[in-house]
Structure formats: structure tokens, C-alpha cells
Amino acid sequence: MITPAFELSQDPDFLTIIINIPYARVSEFDVYFEGEDFKFYAKPYFLRLTLPGRVVEDGREKASYNVEKGVFTVQLPKETPGQYFDGLDMLTALLAQKKSRSAKPLVEEIGTSAEQAEEEEEEEEFDWEIEQTPYDETAESAFRLQCYYGFGNLKSGVFRRLQDELGEVIDLKDPDLTSADGRRQKRLESEAAKFDPDHYLADFFEDEVIQHVLKYKSWWVDAYAKKVASQGRSDQEHVNQTSFVSFSKEEREQLAKFTNTSYLLDKRTRHQVYFGLIDILLAYCYEICINEGDKNVESSWNIRKLSATLCWFETFTSIPEVLVSFGRRVLCYPLYRHFRLVTRAFSDTVMILQLGKSAVLKCLLDIHKIFRENDPAYILNDLYITDYCIWIQKIKSKKLAALAESLQKAKLTKAHLGFELEELESAALLVQEEENELKAVVAVSKQQLPSSELETSDSEESSSTSSSEAESSDSDEQESSNSEDGEINSLQDSLQEERTASLIDCSGSGKDTDTSKVYVSDEKSKSSLQSTSVPGKLIEELGKKMRTAVRLSEQPEELATASHATLQEKGANYAFEPQRLSEGPSGNENFLEVSPKKNILLFVDSTNEEED
Template identity: 75%
Template sequence: MITPAFELTQDPDFLTVIIRVPYARASEFDVYFEGEDFKFYAKPYFLRLTLPGRIVEDGREKASYDADKGTFTIRLPKETPGQYFEGLDMLTSLLAPKKSRSAKPLVEEIAASAELSEEEEEEFDWEVEQTLYEKNAESTLPLQYRYGFGNLRSGVFQRLQDELSDVIDVKDPDQTPADERTRKRLAAEAAKFDPDHYLADFFEDETIQHVLKYKPWWVDAHKKMVALQGESHQEHDTRTFVTFSEEEREQLRKFTNKSYLLDKRSRHHAYLGLIDILLAYCYEIRVNEGDKNVESSWNIRKLSATLCWLENFTSIHNVLISFGRRVLCYPLHRHFGLVIRAVSDAVMILQLGKAAVLKCLLDIHKIFMESEPAYILNDLFITDYCIWIQKTKTKKLAALSASLQETALTKSHIGFELEELEAAAVLVQEEERMLKAAGTVSKQQLLSSESETSETEESSSTSSSETEGSDSDEPESSTSEDEKINSLQDTLQEERTAPLIDCNGLRQGTNTSMFELGDEKSKVSLQSTSVPGKLIEELEKQMHTAIRLAEQTEDLATASCVLQEQEENHVSEPDRCSKDTSGNGNFLEVPSKTNPLLLLCSTKEDED
């Protein structure tokens, strides 16, 4: 017999069952319904449902058949008008048979009833009770350790050694206890953490900021739910927030419904493992902006310690720490902001109820089915989660989301000294910025200094060219200075032989006098009688220039010293100075046997 595709909808008074049977004969079908039971048969299709509410046969029921679509539509009146039937989209749970009276199912149903009674508690402590480790406890442990959903599996990886390394990170899980898995996981994460990668994503986070702005489908659904919180029957409108595609409904129909015998500790592990898997899924959806790729399967199972290390968590805080550490160690984008945003996404999914959680689990199931080695994780975890979550109470998930929202996670909890790394990196950045700024200022000062030096050199070159008329090469400077002295001596000799009025070098019968310093380019025209003060000032300037030129070279300075000594020894005082009778000033004429030099003593008539 084939289980047909079906769908259930409701209004305040009727429950509608839509059954797709394209190869059945419309004239040959049977429908039976009473209380919570519904049965449909049309060869080769058979459908049996256990409804979440009671229906009644009172003459208002109606059935129709669409030959083009091959669907039966059956409307059944509710026993209590206005009653809301919860979980009509949980198709796998609807396929559950009625309670059996046999011995084995009786034990399973009693366990299930005990679990449901536990679910009814409003207050729930998510912290698992822990006991001290005892050395002699090892002898009482089983030879093979358990793992999987509710720790119901063991010995699976003994026959899957080839696929083991591609699916999980723990080696030999059947012989590795849970506490040792945790220690090895923490050591592997500590060895994998890369501070450079983390700091690169921390400072250059343009891509990550773009990813953080992405809005998955549950964001809009959550906004709609919050907007309708004040309205009546808002908890009944889950289907308006979360809808399943035909492909997802087909997945649900393929699951085999079963009950799970879980004790309190196993239920805690199941809920905490669910949070861990949802966090990894939220990260994957956000960083890829809803698109799937070849790395999607790897991302989900790598970020979830439940899937990758078969971890059994004891608290929500431990789940968050594990997820945060793995986000900062393994994927491409390693940013703490992605961890916080994934937690926020998981809270919204849990607040939307089990329909939203189931939709995420179905997507994970599909991703793993398309990855060759990851299908093993479907058999170990995801398929059982898809079946189990359909029987979970909505208020239980609401309490779980509240506990998740209240649990704080900071960078100091991660254990990689993230705050210290960031502070050190900021200091290094500040120092580099200051050094760069100082280098820029120094470069500007250097350029300014070079510019000033260049201008000074050009000015000095021009001045030297105008006053000396000599080359700038240093080896020729000594010869140039000797030529200047000889030229000055020739000028003195010429002025002695020329017709003079006095020793100033002023010619008779002329108004001007030319004073030469051996350089034809440097000639000064002076007024002879009209401006005596300017003549003295110009002569002083020329003499200062000559003195500076003499000081520039060591040879000239030595010659000047020798000349002064000769003057003091061989020239008498009256010969040194001849008084100017014209009233323009006094000139000192110092004769020398070898190198006569003209010196100027500019004194005014009123000075002694």
C-alpha cells in the first residue's frame, strides 16, 4: 500500500483533509472517521491519521473529487466548534497509529507518557546534574560509548571507518568517553585558532557587516508574530508565519513515525544538541545569504560540536561557548558579531515554535542528503530530530528560547584572550599611525630644507659669480684668489701713476671715479664731490666683500697675516695714513715691498 500525499487545513467549524491520489479510481474509495481517527482507502493508496482533536459525523461532512488534479477533498465537522487543532502541519506525527495494547508498545507509550508529563512542567531547569569523577567508575562503564540522538546509538562507526574522517573529528568514538571527547575538542580548537585571521576579520569587516544586514526568512515571520501578539488566537496562526513547501511535506511523509524512550538526562542532551545544530545552521544561512553551496554541509557539521565531536552538553552556556570558539577557528568569516547574530536568529526560530524548528531541520536533512559522507549524520541525529520535534510542546520551546535569550556570552568566555589581542592590535595601529604621521612631517621638513638649501646655494653662487667671477670648483679657488690680489695690486699701481688730486683714486677734471677689485663685472660708479657719504659706504661694502673672500680660503688668510706682519715691521706710522684734504674721509695706504694692499680707514672729519 502507498501512503498518499496529503494536507490538512482548518477553520473554526471544519477540518479539511486534501488527499492526492492520481492513479486511484474515484468510484472505489472508502472513508472512515470517528473521534481522533481518520482512515482513507483507494487502491493502491491507504492513509491513516491520528488527529490532534475530535471530529464528528453529523450530516455536515462533505467530500469531492477533482479528476484533473487527482485529489480528494474531505470536510469533516469538529466535535467542538471553534476548537483549534494544533500541529496539523506535523505530518509525520499525524501518521502515528492509535495506542497499542501489546506489551512492547505499552512500555514505549508509558515512557512517552512520562516524557509528556515532564513536558507539562512550566519551570524547567536546563542545567544537567553532574557527579564527581570516580576512578573505579571505569570498570562499570560499557565497552562501547553511546552517541547520536538521545545517546541511543553505539558501534556505528566500527563499520564506517572509511567515512569516519570526513564526517566527524573525534577518533574512535565507540571507545572514547564523553569527557575525553570534550578535552580533545578544546585542545583541537586551541591549536586551530589563528590570531592573525581573527584580527584581519575584526579590522577589515566590510563583508561581515554586509552579511550581518541579511534577513533570513524567519526574521519577517517573527515580525509578523510580534505584530499579532495582542490579538486573540495569535498562537493559532503559526501556519501564517511558517509554511512548508510541497518538497518539505514529501520529506515529512517519508519519515517513519516512532516514539523515543528518553530519560531526563537524555532529554536535556537532546534539547541542548538542538540549540547547537540550529546555531550552526543560522550561521550557514546568514554568511551565504540563504544560498546553498558545496561547503554548506561542511560548515554546519564543523560548527556544531554535537555533530562533529558527538558532544553531550550540560548547559546552554556551554553550547554558546563551544559554538563561539568554533566560529572563530574554522570557517572563512571569523567574527564575534556573527556568533551573537546567530544566537539572536536561533532565539527567533524557537519563539516561532516547532514548525519553524522543523523547517530548519528539514533543510539541514536535505543538505546532508546531497553530501556523500554527511548522510550518516542524518541517520544519527537529523532524522530523529525531525520526528521527535513534532511531538514537542510549543511552550517547551518557548521556555528554551527564553533561557537562550537570557544566557550571556562575552569574548572573555571564549578563552582565546580576544580582548587582549584587540587592545594590542589597536596600540600597534596607533603607533604605526603616529610613525607614519611623523614620517610625513619629516619628509615635508626635509623637502623644505632641501628647497631652502637649494635657494641658498643658488644665491651664494650668484653672489660669488658677481663678486668673484670665478669657477665654483674648490681646487681652483686658491689660484682665483691670487689673481684677485694681483689684480688689486695692478689697480693700485695704475692709480699711483695716473694724475691724482689725492690718494682716493679720483681723477682730475672728472666727476666720477671707477673703483675696481680685479673683476671686470663688478664696477661701482661713485659721485666724486656731490655725495661723499655714499662713496664711503660703497667702499666699505666692497672691502667687506674682499675680506670675506679672504677668509674663505686658508691660503689667503695666511697671506694676509704675513702681509700684516710685514706692514708692522717695515712701514712707519706716517707712511700708513695720509690725510685727505678734500674732507671726504681718511684713506690708509699701506705700501709693501712685495704685495702692496689698499686698506680703508673710514673716519669722518669730526672723529680723531
């Protein structure tokens, strides 16, 4: 048999049930209703519901069938006219539970859908802070191999069969062998190692994208505004909370596919389930805000990574623990890590809870769809989300209202997260202020430059222009010198024509002394000399050359040694090796040819007084 898609609506006197049965044999159908029980059969469809209120057969009931659309509609009179039926959109909870055909269980549930347990719980004062017992090492070691997780800690041993897909879904390595305290300790260590101060400060100062996404309004913002606006009117005493939230056709079909199940949870476990619900909703609200309602390939990762319940199988004992865990994970893992995103998700979760279980269920169905379409995140549906979708339909609305009130009173600051965020921000602001002051000083100094410096810069430009022209002529000389090794004589002639050192009188008297002519061809020293733009430096260089020539004329026998020492003083690594003595250009035998290692040619032409 196929369970058809259906939906319920009501007015003060009638309950209307709309059933979608395309391709059904309408000639053979059966409808039965009495009290809270409703049955419908039209081959191959079968539907059995447990209604939230009593109906009666008094002749006012009506039924119709639209052949073109394949829709069967039946109107049932209410036993008490004007009575309001709550939870008509909780389709899974309306489906009657399947009867077990096995032997009678050892533990039997009394009442339908655990209503008696819920009623007993309502009589107590609702306190979200549960008792905590000291850690017992013996008790933990005794049950070390029986670690539970999932919704209400009802699952165990799942990941022993799914080791290949474990790492892609959760961060916990051995969930079947790790206790609750061990999970929390490993989670905190992982978060501390993952936190990146540079990433946080980058998002703190450059927050244009974050400011943009914070302006996005989700669907629950408008629904909450309508709910608040309707609370002040007297004729809305019995306003249906679900009237502000509607389900799509796809969502109703998904609800019909769930199996109606009852959950036997003790008080401690029930509180843990509520806290886990808050944790999952916080992660979902962050995902919706940051992507502005759109889904992408990262949606599944964001939700399960930011929820410690889904990623570490964490079980919380208080609301502050949930908020601190979520805040730490937002600042450690996603692309955008800003504290305002934490507070935004916090306020959105409060609004969803205040809208009631219909809004919560709609969010859970969206999460279920995201995980269902992502492999292997579907495992989290089996462990948590499916059970949450079924369980949320059976709880009382005032439970969520009390949970929303407690969550709204909770406070979360940056100091609670344990990452020293305020200290990081203060230090970064001081550095930023110093940089701004330095930039301001530099800007002022540039504006106050004297006009003399501007004139100097102009002269430097003109000297650099002449230097560039000289360099171009020198480059031509270098090409000619390196073209052929056999043209040394022509090179010497050109060098003698271009560079001639005058005779310098060392003593300053009128005596005739032997003089020497020095010819030097050094590309590196020449380029450095010609590239000098400051006139003072140029004069200093020329003075050093003149002093070198004087020393060479006074001590001709130590020519190579003096030249080498002089060049070393100028920072050049030149080495000279005397090659031969031959007749000089004037016919004498005082011509010394020096073979350099770095393209240096040194010629000394000693002449007597008469030849000069």
C-alpha cells in the first residue's frame, strides 16, 4: 500500500482533509472516521490518521473527488464546534503508528505518542539546568566499549561498519570507543589548534562582505514580525502558530515518508536533545545568512562543521555551553569568521523557536534535504535529523517557548570564547594608529619640501642625462674592444686619443723631471664615474685619479703594485701581471705592457726632457 500525500485544514465547525490519489480506482474506496481515528482506502492508497481532536458523524460530513486533479476532499464535523485543533501540519505525528507483530516487548509504552510522559513533564517547573555528577573513572572505564551517540544517545556501533566514510563526515576519529568527556576534550584541543589570529583580524578590519550579508533577512524574520503584530489583537486569542509558516508540497511529501516513532527519553536525555536542537539550528542560521538563502556545495559542510553535535557527537548540559561551542567553531573553521555572525545566528535561532514547532520543523526539513543530497552526509540524517523531524512534531509548543525564553536571556561575549579576542583587537588597533600617524608625518614632510631641493633635483636630472649619453658612447667602445682579440693596437690608439693624463709637477718647482702618460680602459670604473650625478663626487673622483698619476710618476719601478693598491682602495678587485718589456712608441725600452684580469690596459710612456 502507498501512503498518499495529504494535508489538513480547519474552520470553527469542520475539519477538512485533502488527499492526493492520482491513478486510484475511485469505484472502490472506503472512508471511516470516529473520534480521533480516521481511515481512508482507495487501491493502491491507504491512509490512517490519529487526529488532534474528535470528530463526529452527524450527517453534515461531505466528500468530493476531482477527477482531473486526482484529489479527494472530505469535510468532517467537529464534535465540539469552535474547538481549535493544534498541530494539523505535523503530518508525521498524525500518521498512526504501526503495530508490532512480534512478541510483547519487555518495556511497553503507555499512552499514544508518549503524551502521558509529556503531560507529567509539563506539571514540573521547566528548568534547563540539569544536575551534574562528578566524573567517575571506574564507571567510564566499565562502559568504555559501549559509547553511544545520535539522537537521544540511541545509536552505537554505526561507524564500525563505515570507517571509509567516517573522516568525511565528522572530526571524531573513534566515536564507538570515545566517551563523552573524551570527545569534549579532543574537540577543545582541535579548536585551539585551528584558531588563526591573522584570519580573525583580517575579517575584523575588512568586513565589507560581512556587513553585506548581515543585511539579508530570512523568511522567519517576516513570519516573526507578523506574529508579533497579531499578538496585540483580542480576536486572535486562538491564533494558530503554524499559520505564519507554510510547508511546500515537497516538504509535505517528505513528512509523509517518515515513520511515526515514539522516543522513550529520561529527563536528562530530553534536555540534551533540546540543547542539541539549539546547536543544529545555530549552524543552520549561519549557513542561511552567509549564503543569503542560497544553497551551494559548501552548505552541508558549514552546517555539520559548525555544530559540535553533528561533528563531534557532543552532548551539552546547559545553554551557555552550546553558545560557547558554536562561537568558537565559527571563529575557527568557515570562510568568514566574525563575532557578529555569531550574534546574528543567535538572534535568528531565538525567532525560530518563538515561532513554534512548525518553524523548527521547516528548518529541520531543509537540513534533511541538504544532507540527503550530499554524499556521505546522509549518515547524519539517520543519526540525528530524521529523528528530530519526527520528535519535534510531538512536543508541546510551550516547551519551545520556554526554551526560546531561556536562550534569549543567555549572554555571550568575546571573553567567553577563550581566544583572547579583545586583546588581539586592541593590539591590532594600536598598530593601525601608529601606521596612520607615520603616514600623516610623511605626507606633511613631502608638502613642506624647500624649493632648493627641487632645483637640485633638476640639476641631477640634467647630469643624469649627460651621463646616459656618455654611457652610450662607452658601450660602443666596449663592443669594439670585445669584437676581435687581434685589434689591441687600434684599441690602444683610440684610448690614447680619448684619454690622456697630463703631466703633473709633484714638487711644484720649475725643474724638469721625467714624466709618464697613463692610459686606463676600465668599463666598470668608467661607468661608475660617468653615472655620478652629483658634481662634488665627480671632482673627488678626478682628484683621486690625479693623485694616482703622481705616485706612478715618482715610483715607476713599483708601478704595478701601486696601481693595484690604489684600485683596491676604491673597492675594485683588479690584479695585474707584467707580461714583457719591449720598445715603446718612442723607441725606448721603458714600455711596460700589463695584462689585466678585468679588461684593464695600462701603458706607461717614459720620455726624457728633450722629447717632451
